[in-house]
Amino acid sequence: MGNLYIIPDWFFGYTIILGLIFGIITLIVGVYALKIYKLSAQKASKNFGIGFIFISIAYFIQTILNLVLFSKLQIQKVISLSTFNMWGNIGIYLYMLFFLAGLITLVYVTLGVNNFRVYSLLFILLMGSLIITPFKLNIFHIFSSILFVYIIIHYLINYLRNKNYKNLIVFIAFIFLLLSNIQFIFSLKNGLYYVIGDILSFVAYLLILINLIIVARKK
Amino acid sequence: MSRKRDRLQVIYDILSVIKEKNGKIKPTHILYKSNLSHQMMEEYVGELIGGGFVIENNTASGKTYQLTEKGFDYLNKYKTITDFLDSFGLS
Numbered sequence A: 001m002g003n004l005y006i007i008p009d010w011f012f013g014y015t016i017i018l019g020l021i022f023g024i025i026t027l028i029v030g031v032y033a034l035k036i037y038k039l040s041a042q043k044a045s046k047n048f049g050i051g052f053i054f055i056s057i058a059y060f061i062q063t064i065l066n067l068v069l070f071s072k073l074q075i076q077k078v079i080s081l082s083t084f085n086m087w088g089n090i091g092i093y094l095y096m097l098f099f100l101a102g103l104i105t106l107v108y109v110t111l112g113v114n115n116f117r118v119y120s121l122l123f124i125l126l127m128g129s130l131i132i133t134p135f136k137l138n139i140f141h142i143f144s145s146i147l148f149v150y151i152i153i154h155y156l157i158n159y160l161r162n163k164n165y166k167n168l169i170v171f172i173a174f175i176f177l178l179l180s181n182i183q184f185i186f187s188l189k190n191g192l193y194y195v196i197g198d199i200l201s202f203v204a205y206l207l208i209l210i211n212l213i214i215v216a217r218k219k
Numbered sequence B: 001m002s003r004k005r006d007r008l009q010v011i012y013d014i015l016s017v018i019k020e021k022n023g024k025i026k027p028t029h030i031l032y033k034s035n036l037s038h039q040m041m042e043e044y045v046g047e048l049i050g051g052g053f054v055i056e057n058n059t060a061s062g063k064t065y066q067l068t069e070k071g072f073d074y075l076n077k078y079k080t081i082t083d084f085l086d087s088f089g090l091s
Helices: A009-040 A043-072 A086-111 A116-132 A136-161 A165-186 A191-217 B003-020 B027-034 B038-050 B069-076 B078-087
Strands: A004-006 A078-080 B054-059 B062-067
Touching: A009 A043, A009 A191, A009 B069, A009 B078, A043 A086, A043 B078, A086 A116, A086 A136, A116 A136, A136 A165, A165 A191, A165 B078, A191 B078, B003 B027, B003 B038, B003 B062, B003 B069, B003 B078, B027 B038, B027 B062, B038 B054, B062 B069, B069 B078
Parallel strands: none
Antiparallel strands: A004 A078, B054 B062
């Protein structure tokens, strides 16, 4: 497998809009988590918020990158790292870096380990591997999938411990995020998987937003 | 119920006790009303002072604790806080 995303021609505009929506939703969740931290002084909430803000930054970078590509490469639908100019390379590396940083932070929170060395170890191992591999996008999605699996295990335990619809919504949302991430791996060969991946991500973030609204509206 | 949830509940109980006493209370009342050991109460109250939920006043009649705006906020939004932490698996 090479380092290629194949995005169908007709979907390019939609993926820009969806990326922007994902960025906004994850930013809202991140900021709300920090607000809860301010109210409760719960460190887990602060780290959770930071994790979501990292992911949000990744989506905004991706959106800007796609917008630039959309305007510059209107005809070319296959986006390759090797064909990127310097600006494009930096953009996609920053996207991968922030997205992985967000997921590492979320996994760190869900592991419940209050030790910065564990966090830095995860960070260095994953980022280091990503930097030295020639198959960056593949490795990025494989690492992301592994991290999502750990997050899902946490939310499964959380749901089994306290079976209510809000815990179920979050659990299902992260399953959708894992499935979308797997679709993105296949999208390196077929553009249809990219579309499915984006739709699954949309459902996932919508579920997370719905849960947040339910929680925030309660007095 | 998880440990952290218990912790949040204890904080809620202590702040509620202070609120019941019109926002000001003596340490002995907290000890009596919150059903904690002296050591635990000291720990929690220290944490609440550090977190800006409570302020300590030293008067001629002894030490009292007073709720801050952040303390009142915590009580008002306790349900939202616990709902958020629970549903996102942070408790």
